[in-house]
Structures are given as structure tokens and as C-alpha cells.
Amino acid sequence: MQINHNTPVLDTSRVDFNYERARKNAVSFFVHLFLIFVSVGCLFPLWWAFSSSLKTQETVFKDLSFFPKDPQWSNYYYAWTKADFSGYFLNSLLYTVVVVIGVVIIASMAAYAFSRLQFWGKNFLFLLLISTMMIPIPGSFIALYVLLNKLHLVDTRLGYILPQINGGLALGIFLLKTFFDDLPKEIEDSAAIDGCGRLRTYWYIALPLARPALAVLAIFNILAVWNEYLLAMLVLSSKHLMPLQRGLMVFQGAHITQYPLLMAGIVITVLPVLAVYLVLQKHIIKGITAGAVKG
Amino acid sequence: MTFQSFRKVTGSYLFIAPAVLLFATFSLYPFLKVFQLSVTDWDGISNSMHYVGLENFKDLWTDNPVFWGSMKNAFYVTFIALTIQNFLALFLALLCDREIKGGNIYRVIFYLPPVLSGIVVGLIWNWIYDGNYGLLNHLLQFIGLGDLQRAWLSDAKTALFSVAVIHMWKGFGWGFVILLAGLQSIPRELYEAAKVDGANTWVVFKNVTVPLMIPVFILVSILTILGTMQIFDIIIATTGGGPGYHTEVPITRIVATMIGSSKFGYACAMGVTFGLILLAISMIQIRVSKMMKQV
Numbered sequence: 001m002q003i004n005h006n007t008p009v010l011d012t013s014r015v016d017f018n019y020e021r022a023r024k025n026a027v028s029f030f031v032h033l034f035l036i037f038v039s040v041g042c043l044f045p046l047w048w049a050f051s052s053s054l055k056t057q058e059t060v061f062k063d064l065s066f067f068p069k070d071p072q073w074s075n076y077y078y079a080w081t082k083a084d085f086s087g088y089f090l091n092s093l094l095y096t097v098v099v100v101i102g103v104v105i106i107a108s109m110a111a112y113a114f115s116r117l118q119f120w121g122k123n124f125l126f127l128l129l130i131s132t133m134m135i136p137i138p139g140s141f142i143a144l145y146v147l148l149n150k151l152h153l154v155d156t157r158l159g160y161i162l163p164q165i166n167g168g169l170a171l172g173i174f175l176l177k178t179f180f181d182d183l184p185k186e187i188e189d190s191a192a193i194d195g196c197g198r199l200r201t202y203w204y205i206a207l208p209l210a211r212p213a214l215a216v217l218a219i220f221n222i223l224a225v226w227n228e229y230l231l232a233m234l235v236l237s238s239k240h241l242m243p244l245q246r247g248l249m250v251f252q253g254a255h256i257t258q259y260p261l262l263m264a265g266i267v268i269t270v271l272p273v274l275a276v277y278l279v280l281q282k283h284i285i286k287g288i289t290a291g292a293v294k295g
Numbered sequence: 296m297t298f299q300s301f302r303k304v305t306g307s308y309l310f311i312a313p314a315v316l317l318f319a320t321f322s323l324y325p326f327l328k329v330f331q332l333s334v335t336d337w338d339g340i341s342n343s344m345h346y347v348g349l350e351n352f353k354d355l356w357t358d359n360p361v362f363w364g365s366m367k368n369a370f371y372v373t374f375i376a377l378t379i380q381n382f383l384a385l386f387l388a389l390l391c392d393r394e395i396k397g398g399n400i401y402r403v404i405f406y407l408p409p410v411l412s413g414i415v416v417g418l419i420w421n422w423i424y425d426g427n428y429g430l431l432n433h434l435l436q437f438i439g440l441g442d443l444q445r446a447w448l449s450d451a452k453t454a455l456f457s458v459a460v461i462h463m464w465k466g467f468g469w470g471f472v473i474l475l476a477g478l479q480s481i482p483r484e485l486y487e488a489a490k491v492d493g494a495n496t497w498v499v500f501k502n503v504t505v506p507l508m509i510p511v512f513i514l515v516s517i518l519t520i521l522g523t524m525q526i527f528d529i530i531i532a533t534t535g536g537g538p539g540y541h542t543e544v545p546i547t548r549i550v551a552t553m554i555g556s557s558k559f560g561y562a563c564a565m566g567v568t569f570g571l572i573l574l575a576i577s578m579i580q581i582r583v584s585k586m587m588k589q590v
Contacts, residue, residue, distance in 0.1 A: 031390050032397075038387060039404045042468070046407075048430060049419045061428040106313045113310035120304075125315065132322050135574065138525055138546060139566010142553050143325035143332060146339070166321040169314055198306060227412030229528050230546075234554075245414045249532065252418060259422055266415050277410050281403050284410070288469075289476030 046270070053263035060259050072260065079264035083255075087240060088247030089268060095161060095243055096225045102165035103221050104214055107172030112202045114173065115180035116188070126177070133170045145234050153235075160235050160243075164228065168221045179213040180206065216287040219280055226273055244269040333563035340557065351564035362565060365536075365543035366572075372459045372544070373523040377516060380463040384470030384515075389500075391471075392478040402475065405468035413465070413528025420461045421533050424448050448534050454541045461529050466522075470515050477511035478504070513584040517577055524573060545569045 054071035079085045153159030191201050232246040337344040391398050423430045426446025447457045489499045527546040536543040553562040
């Protein structure tokens, strides 16, 4: 009797346990299902652009396959050579490299001075520089254009580079000053005692220590410059000076229905961003969240 | 003043000189110049520039329905970004804020659209939305909703919403990453304590998560508003403001007034007005956030 009495109790407890676990598994299943659904939504348009880039001008409108049977890799050759994407690509590369180096050097020098050196008007200048991060001035590109025109910098590489170096400074100085502020001063002090000048202390000691912050700054500027469009549209009108984003729009304007070549151009534009992102995604995500959650 | 201290002072300024010089030229000067030009009738080319007082502003505020229409469009896209996009971001962040397998992979995928340029994203979606051969129309045909087929971006009824969807696709991953970082900064002990007290998931969310997340919510919404109101690249790569003025936004209007109609003075007045509106919005939000913090 006793045994009979006990068995059902044991059974229910076992059912209970199973139920709890099954519920957890079911929840986790639906959570993953939903997350995968959203992920596909994120990736699919990109894959669609890629698969369209491998179709011919005739098949692209009818062939809905995700993996084209007869991939037209020659589209990339045509986009690269005939549609000038090689030129746009090299321009983008040049602008990105020059702007990023400019921002890193100029912002780190200023940030070092704001953090370590004493001079008159320091706080006022710092606030003034940082204020551009806070105040939106959506019309200032008009006056910027007027200024570039006056300086004969319209439709020149320099006219496209200098405003973008300036554009990266506020965030860069802010980021690096906080970094230098948190850095122990002792190493620099001992360097100074050893007779190391301030410029050399900055270059040989502070800058190498700031490498992690410099990397974050560089990544953000790489993405910003590579993706920039408005300034390129205003400043550059010669094809041989245009970066990729501008080149894509020019190509689309001239050959509106040549989707395979346009998509090939898009893939050429996206690939470097994708590579930088996938390699450095940890730093990128850490960078945006650190800035956001702190501030 | 000794030579030594003189050298020290000038040396300090040398550190910040490049930054200050660039800033003064490409940020400060355009900022001030916009205000000056906004009270003139300058066409951007000729030498004649007349002071017209607040004439531009008067005309803009009383007699420019297209500009205010563009403002309304930007508000519409912003509203969708604030509601649907940010709620999706929050929902996804809540799902990922737990022991979940592959959580980092989802994060990498969701943050992929935000690192692409507005031009690339716009052009890809342009192709998906295409009226004749677009993937969306094919898909609708396939699932038997062929009646809904249309040229999504050139149909006045759907153009603005379609653009808002593109913006949402590009933007939700950004909100997700920041909200997730906010959620992960909440000490786990609080959740455990609440659970020990017998609180269910909803009560924990309402009484622990939400109050602690308010600063992050405020930050995300301010940045969403400022970013979305200044939407430009996606518009220029898809509709260019059309059909008619149905997807015009303030920045496209300012560019059109400046380059299209050569009314530089007037465009500056638009920029100043738009800038003041953005400033007012962020001031209100900051004020509201301070009030909520006191409660």
C-alpha cells in the first residue's frame, strides 16, 4: 500500500521537473527562432545584392536564385575597370588613410596638452572644441562650401580631406583626454627627469601607452570617412577625385538599370567595411557602448 | 619672463595649434558665417550681397509649406524610429541579456547594417523595392498578395513609409547594442534579490530594469531624434525627395535651395531654423530626463 501510495507522488515530481525543463527549452527555442529570423532579415538584403551582382543584365530581372547557376564574376572586372570603381576605390582608400592619420596625430597632441600641460585659456578652448559635439548646426555645410570656394579648395583632394580631419577632432580630443587623465603620470615624470622634452615625452611615452584609445578613434574615423557622402557631393565634381559613395551615385545616375554592375560596385564598397568590422567588431562595439553608457 | 618659461608657454600652444587652427577655420567660421548669410539675399556666386534683415526667416516661417512638409516627413520617420525601431531594439536586447548561446553572434549581425553607409543601404533597398523587378513584389506575388504590388518608392502612398523601413533596418542594431550594454551594467544581485522576494518577470522588469535604464533610454532617444531628423543619405539614394515632395526632409530641402536654386542666404536661414528646432528638442529631452531623475 505504502509503495503504491508513493509512486504517484514520485511520478508527479518527475513530471514537474520535465515540465520546467521543457518550458525552458521551448522558451529558448522561440527566442533563438526570433533572433535568427531578425538575423536573416539583417543579412538577406546584403546577400541579395551579392547574388544580383553575379547575374547578367538579362537574367537579373527574372532569375530569383540566391546562388546564381552561372556566376558572372566578370561583372566585377567590368565594374573595376570600365565603370571606374578602381579609381573610386583608391580615392576612398587615400582619403581614409590621410584623414585617420591626421585625426590621430592632431587630436592626440591637443588631448595631451589639455590633459598634461598648463596654459592660459585651456578650459575655455577645451569646452569650445567639445561643444561642436553637442550643438547641431545642420546648415553649416553651406558656409563650409562658401569657405572652401574662397580658399580655392572646391573640387580638390585637400578640400575634401581638411574638413573631415576637423570633423574627427572633437570626439578624438574628448576620448583621448579622458584616456590621458586616467593614465598615471609617474612614467612621464621620470622621463622628464631623464631630460626628455615634452614633445619627445608625448611621442615616445604617452602616445604608445594610448594605443588602445587610438585604435578606437581610428576605427570610428575609418568607418566615418569611408561612408561619408554629403561633403563629397558638395565639394567634388571631377570623377577622378570622387570616393566610392559618390561614385556609386554617379554610376546609378548614368546607368540606372544596370543592376548587376551597380551591385558589384556596392560589394566592392562594402567588402573593406565588412573586413574591418569583422576583425575589429569587439573594439567597435566596446567603443560605442563605453562612450554611450558613461556619458 | 625668462627664456625658459617663454619657451614652455609657446611650446604648450604648439601642441594645440593644429587642432585650434583647423577648428577655427572649418567649424567656428562656418558656424558664425551661417548666421551672417542667413540675413542676406546672396546667391552664392555674384559679388552683390544685400542685407535683408529677417526677410528670409519671415518667408520661411510664413510662406514655405514645402520646408515644413519636409519637417513633417522627418518627424514621421523619427516617430517610427523612436517607437517601432527602439522597441524592437529593446526587445532584442532583453532577449540577449541572459545566458544565451551565440549571443555575441547575434550582436555582430545586428550591428552590421549600422556600419554600412546610407548610400549603400539605400541603393540595395532601391533594388528590393523596384516596381517592376524588385524582390519585394516577386515575394508578394509568390505568397498570393499580388494585389499589393507597386513601385514602393515612387508611389506617393507608400514612399515615406518605405523609406522609414529602410532607416529602421539600418538603425535598430545601434539601439540594440547600446541598450544591451545598459542592461548588462545592471548588477545581477538586484535581479536575484527581487526573485527571492517572489517578484515575477514583469514586476522585475517594471521595478528594477526600467528605473535603472532611464538614463540609457533618454540617451538613445535623444541620439535617435537628432540622427533621424538629419536623415539624408538614404533619401538621396532612394527617392531623392520624390515623388513630388513626399519624402523631402530638411537637409534635402537645404541642399536643393543651395545648389538647385542658388539661394545661399535663404538656405542658411533654413539651416539656422532647423538647428534651433533640433536644439530645442534636445533641451526639452534633457530637462525631462532631469525631472525624471529627481522623481
